[in-house]
Amino acid sequence: MVDDILVRALLEEGLHPLDDREPATREPAASEPDLPPGGVAITIAGLTKSFGSNTVLHGIDLEVPAGQFLTVIGKSGCGKSTLLRILAGLDQATSGEVLFDGVPSGRSGHVARLMFQEPRLLPWARVIGNVEVGLGARRTLPGAEDRALAKLAAVGLESRATDWPSVLSGGQKQRVALARALASSPNFLALDEPLGALDALTRIEMQGLVEQVWREQGFTAVLVTHDVTEAIVLGDRVVLIEDGIIKLELDIDLPRPRRRGAPEVAALEEKVLRHLFSEGGYVERRAVA
């Protein structure tokens, strides 16, 4: 039934007729190659991060193959957002390194984008203008508007192009933020709980949308989330971070799209939750009782 809602929502939001619009957006793309960018392989080696005397990350080692969808879960304050910000180049690591295809991330020339927890749209720019921000240096070139419109169409909001962000709903704002992140054709997209503030139904719809654009564009994705179900439904691999170190790595080999509530998903969820709470004794205490 949940899938029903998802499918209906996606159809209504105009994701389905995307193919019809393709020829129209090809024109500007011809002058500016707009092939699916492809993912980048990320190597994280001995990464630590301290703020003053407080060490948040204690030596993280992780390999993310090109095009993989990695989800990172953990309790609040475990360092997962810090890890993501370092990957996206917004913070500097205290020690250790991040390599994109074997080159230090700052010099690799790959496009890394971060989708924030809040939409962070410019309230004084119309929706289309906000997506154009994502084009980076190319926003001044001819055809920028068409490119932005194409990305807006990819998230089903092309009809709202000339609206002010203040009239959009929370879910629509995050979709604009997603279009903005996609506009620069990233090789790596970092998602910092972008769906955390949405209501349950909008969230499921957005998860489907994120999965769809990831499959279309083939970028490497790292999603940080509190939501274990979300992590399992979206991730090729789930990493559990606790107290600044990786406690669990779990490959998810289920076929996509995955169904929420399927027994395999539920079993994995149980496994992850057991790990999450075992240290605090939560699971044991309950088992005894």
Add this chain to the structure above:
Amino acid sequence: MSDSQIVLGRVLPLRSKAVGRRFGRTVKRFLTTDAAAWIVPVALLLVWQVASQLGLIPSNVLSAPSDVIDAAWRLTLNGELLNNIAVSAGRAAAGFVIGGSLAFAFGLLNGVSRIGEKLTDTTFQMVRNIPNLAMVPLVILWFGIEDSARVFLVALGVFFPIYINTFHGIRTADAHLVEMGRSYGMSNWELFRRVILPGALPSIFVGLRYSLGIMWLTLIVAETIAANSGIGYMAMSAREFMQLDVVVLSILLYALLGKLADSVARLLERTTLQWHPAFQARRKET
């Protein structure tokens, strides 16, 4: 429901009630239009006129509005009125442009640069706390009683509201949006033009409107000191000849010019801040 009661034969009282309700609704609708803002000023004028004609207000205390209109017509015909308005408006504009643009420039500079703030902000804050009309004796010694003295006083008066609000607007830029802009590779200039400045605009407009008020206030005082043209001069010389109607006319002119300047500022505000939810709501209402 009222229909069924009409059938029951209680037509007359109900109809009058319905008419009353319709009238009430019309009045309510009128009260939400722009014209409603003029109800109180017009009513005050009427009361004033009637009170003057009944002799409740002696004509040597306050002229009747009709006398003021007569005076306005008389002075328009001999060209004095328009000439004085033009002179005053010219002084106000010159002072505003000089003071306002300097204030805007320093507000931006100090908002963006900590060094600029360190070097100049303390000085500005000290000068700000001197009432600018207390500078009049000094200004007369500096500039004499020429126009430059009046323009200087206006410029000084309008400087601080614009400076402080521009500075504040830039400094309170949304750090989240700035980080977003940086992560999307905006250059410093782009970050300023697309993120910081638009975010500061509401605050800058507050400063603008405030300084427009100060502009007229300063000018009135400056023009009553040894001027030989302008609305303030018109009022002062009329006082010497006991032309009460011209004195009242001058004061009303200041009120109207002040209102005009404020309306222009609000129009600008409304066109540049369309994105702002507060202004969207207002547009829908009207």
